Amino acid sequence: MSVATPALESFLHAMPKVELHCHLFGSVRKATFEDLNRRAGSPLAAQEIDGFYTRGDKPVGVLRVLRALDAMLVRGPEDLYRMAIEYLLDAAGQNVRHAEFSWNPTGTVRVSRIPYREAQDAIVRAIRDARAQFGISGRLIAAIDREAGPKAAVDMVEWVLHNRCEEVAGIGIDYREVDHPPELFEQAYALARAGGLRTTAHAGEFGMPWTNVLAALDVLKVDRIDHGYTVVDAPQFAAECAARNVLFTVVPTNSYYLRTLPPERWALDHPIRRMPALGLRIHPNTDDPTLHHVTPTETWARMVRDFGFGLDDLRSFMLNGIAGAWLPEETRERWQADWAAEFDALRARFFAGSAGPGK
Ligand SMILES: [Zn+2]
Numbered sequence: 001m002s003v004a005t006p007a008l009e010s011f012l013h014a015m016p017k018v019e020l021h022c023h024l025f026g027s028v029r030k031a032t033f034e035d036l037n038r039r040a041g042s043p044l045a046a047q048e049i050d051g052f053y054t055r056g057d058k059p060v061g062v063l064r065v066l067r068a069l070d071a072m073l074v075r076g077p078e079d080l081y082r083m084a085i086e087y088l089l090d091a092a093g094q095n096v097r098h099a100e101f102s103w104n105p106t107g108t109v110r111v112s113r114i115p116y117r118e119a120q121d122a123i124v125r126a127i128r129d130a131r132a133q134f135g136i137s138g139r140l141i142a143a144i145d146r147e148a149g150p151k152a153a154v155d156m157v158e159w160v161l162h163n164r165c166e167e168v169a170g171i172g173i174d175y176r177e178v179d180h181p182p183e184l185f186e187q188a189y190a191l192a193r194a195g196g197l198r199t200t201a202h203a204g205e206f207g208m209p210w211t212n213v214l215a216a217l218d219v220l221k222v223d224r225i226d227h228g229y230t231v232v233d234a235p236q237f238a239a240e241c242a243a244r245n246v247l248f249t250v251v252p253t254n255s256y257y258l259r260t261l262p263p264e265r266w267a268l269d270h271p272i273r274r275m276p277a278l279g280l281r282i283h284p285n286t287d288d289p290t291l292h293h294v295t296p297t298e299t300w301a302r303m304v305r306d307f308g309f310g311l312d313d314l315r316s317f318m319l320n321g322i323a324g325a326w327l328p329e330e331t332r333e334r335w336q337a338d339w340a341a342e343f344d345a346l347r348a349r350f351f352a353g354s355a356g357p358g359k
Helices: 006-014 030-039 046-052 062-073 077-092 105-110 116-134 150-162 182-194 210-218 229-233 235-243 255-260 296-305 311-324 329-350
Strands: 017-019 096-103 137-145 168-174 198-203 224-227 247-250 281-284
Touching (some): 006 296, 006 329, 017 296, 017 311, 030 046, 030 062, 030 077, 046 062, 062 105, 077 096, 077 116, 105 137, 105 150, 116 137, 150 168, 150 182, 168 182, 182 198, 182 210, 198 210, 210 224, 210 235, 229 235, 247 311, 281 311, 296 311, 311 329
Parallel strands (some): 017 096, 096 137, 168 198, 198 224
């Protein structure tokens, strides 16, 4: 495996990208977070904020940062507008052309006390403005907070269905998977599907067993899986997922394996490295870019540097992303042809006469 080169970074920056797994609250710029904190009378000390935005030996759990936003900092729809437009501007600057990003309405409505409709309208306005100003297309995923329980999940899906809007394409589920397996949320997902919403779910994260991925697919009947790493523990089930063309939106910077695998084995034993060899369709994502200190370009670079994938693999990951995105069929087909041609032209320009990086 070769190391990353400036050509690789430039190539990955230039290549057209979709992002399918990113959380609005995990993409807040540090300066914005500090502004919101100041406005609230500085309930969080500067040191604590630095801790939120530090990635290293003693990282503050990302989930705590997200809860702080709900409880202390987000106060009105304009805050959500600002966070969404800044996220989309930053993504567009990385040549992300289509972003499907998650937001947890339950915390916004029940903790920040912003009515659902006002919150949704603000984020949708940011999506429309970003489209007009930066050319990026955006879709919102209303995500169930699994820690709030199944009843709150059904309530949330009802809010979405009562305020239908093209930009809110579907639902997801996140927060702590431990003790909150997918099957608890069957009713919320059935309601969403009956209402014509698309569906995804975080499953098989935090080392939770592959049976959670199975439950997400067979009980919740989701279109795609976020994370899903423990599928590698069950090769026969993995073969089934491959045959069903399930897309896995993976996150190279996910902290579970950073914490649990020895540093010298991390990149070698990481499930992401093994997933494509099992026939699984994967697509790399930032998840919480500002908290993980990562950009879309850097996320793709890690697929080469850390996991040894080559340009042919990256090309297939790019096409997997388009295949799994919640796009109109006509757009999907056009992008698959156009982006593949664009990828090949960039490859010729940046790696002329060489096989390029990776294996
Ligand atoms: Zn996530």
